[in-house]
Amino acid sequence: MRLVFFGSGTFALPALKALKNSTHELLAVITAPPAPQGRGLKTLPTPVAQLAAELGIPTLTPESPNSEQFLARLRELSPDCGVIVDYGYILKPALLTIPAHGFINLHPSLLPRYRGPAPIPRQLMEGCELTGVTVFQLDSGIDTGDILNQVELPILPDETAGELALRLAEKGAELLCITLDQISTGNVQRIPQNPALATRAPKITKPERWIDWRRPAQEIHNHIRALAPQPGALTRFRNRDLQILRSRKISTSNPEKPGTIITDKNRLIVAAGTDRIEILELKPAGGKIITGRDFINGYHPQPGEIMGV
Known part of the structure; x- marks a missing residue:
């Protein structure tokens, strides 16, 4: 399939590498614009932009992925599916409907538990011993779309958020490739989320x-x-x-x-x-x-x- 990849942070890097090495075609990477970072506030590209440059993948950095200008550019690319991992922007319905198979998202929890921007720290704070990764169909809600694939992983007793994120990102990259293969052959199963089981993972203040x-x-x-x-x-x-x-x-x-x-x-x-x-x-x-x-x-x-x- 012809893919577009939306991502910005380090959690997205294993997924981008895995997709580059898959049988699917990466048309473009969409990432946040360069921004001041670090103690010196030097303007730098996102980690995803840096990796995309190393891999030779065309990169787009729209100020807003929902702008009419960007929507027109995405229509020109005519992707079969969009993949979003650790991007940092909410995608509106007009964007979600452009790829033939819509967008799929990788989330580091066992949805519908821990919906939101901080699932890893929230799970550790609450002393969870089991977590996982979920690939789901993106819709207009926040982490509410149909579950396409899900894998459980144990949380180690002294594991930090950073260490757990690395393991989840690697496992999630594998699961994304499996899911895309299933979508391309029409063999993917869609399981609606049970809202009664949903919990939230808001940002850390x-x-x-x-x-x-x-x-x-x-x-x-x-x-x-x-x-x-x-x-x-x-x-x-x-x-x-x-x-x-x-x-x-x-x-x-x-x-x-x-x-x-x-x-x-x-x-x-x-x-x-x-x-x-x-x-x-x-x-x-x-x-x-x-x-x-x-x-x-x-x-x-x-x-x-x-x-x-």
Whole structure:
């Protein structure tokens, strides 16, 4: 089939590679325009645009994919199917009807659970042990279209959002190719989503990033890994913000005031509402990523000092 690929972020990269190596023809890649990125705010193309250039695929960067100008360009391409992964724009009905087979989308959850822009961190925050990827037919709703294919994957106990995203992106790329083959031969099965089972996965807000050390250690550990490596769970020490990026739960029967720092043989440990959290990696505001041991050697926390104040 003749395909157009809509994507921008890193989650879309395995899918783009897989489609390039498939039996289908990639007519063009559509991605967000270059934008300021990083601490220096240097204007750079999206990760998808960079990969498309390496693969020699024509790239379009419309300010709005729903503009009449872009719709006319897409009609000229006359695609059989559109594929969208981590694009960042909502596609309106006039665009969705241009490809003969419409658009299919790759979503990193077992739909209809965790519809929305932040399914991976939301699943980790809630302590889910099972996730997966879903390929579904795009419609005018938010992640509401018919399910075409779905695969389950386990979530590992200490896996961060970044690590889980890599695994889901690779599995999702395989599933996209399988689904496109089924569409091309007329063998795809469509299963309507059950709205009664739907849950939401809204964007993470900055207030949600702050760690509440009064919560149980397992919940804090899930919170930290859900926000790693970006945007990072937040706490404070000596009036300075810290991003906590990797942790481990430690069971204990010795209760301490939540937030109390405990140093144990160069291990940075913080008391939680129940049990303790060992901080393995963190990033002070304006600094670089360091280990818990580096933090102890550089900041010399005193016995009884409180994290989060």
